[in-house]
Amino acid sequence: MLRQSRQSITGTILVADDQAANRELLAELLGAHGFKVITVSDGAAALQELSHTQIDLVLLDVMMPHLTGFEACQTIKSNQDTCLVPVILVTALSDKQDRLEGIKAGADDFLTRPVDRAELLARVQSLLKLKFRTDELERAEAVLFSLAHSIEGKDPYTHGHCERLADYSASLGEHLGLGEEQIIALRRAGVVHDIGKVAVPDSILLKPGRLTEEEWKLVREHPVVGERICAPLKSFRLLLPIIRHHHEKCDGSGYPDGLRGDQIAVTAKVLQIVDVFDALTTERPYKKAFSTTDALETMKEEVAKGWWDPQVFEEFDRLVRSGATNFLSRGAVAGH
């Protein structure tokens, strides 16, 4: 699907303009440089096209019937599926007000009519270069997520653990007032935190009995291996301390680094709390699922032992009991 080579960048471009002559001109200019061009005559038709066709870039006329270029742009940018598709607004005049409105609508760039061929190509190509880089990054993330899910899928007892942890940790992060970037990191870490278990043989990972000291040593490596796997991805930078430290304990008895209290990032503490809660409230080969109340009681005892951060736990306890988020996992019974 990628159309990038060292010599040229191509892709599928959607042109929306109510004037047939304008559509034809843009289609001709872009088509001559190897782009596949789809043309539509208004903003609503552009959105319709985007909903079922893989589009790499959109050129929107500002003044169109049904839906203006600004409105169409705003819709494209607020939709999770299309927000990364670059949008260029084509305006009749270099009107400052139009530009301001376009920036507010999330436009990536502007072109003024009459369209200059060289300028059009330069803007389209530079936005596409960026778009394809983002696509590559997204694919790398998708590979890591599917690897994490395949590890989770090996063990029937941890089914759904990744998604629950992503939801739980993001909810707790929001409740604690963490920044948006940290919440995104928590959501992703919820999925990939145990990715390092790829280095642990199934015979150990799925062993129903007690692990030997040697086997346990291997299991304890998984946060370090996980950090190493995710480290090359720049967009995963904030996940690394969460992955590496999700088995640390505040009293220094955790692994892999034996960190204490404030040495552990708050995001890692959030993941620890929800990870323990999920383990307690789901059935495992060696135990039944705890009720929410029993799980919180057990965790309270563990806080007293010095394992979990008292403040983070207190807020988690408050959040669960408030019922604002559904923290009930499979098998858990509320209020018992």
Ligand SMILES: [Fe+2]
């Ligand atoms: Fe883990």
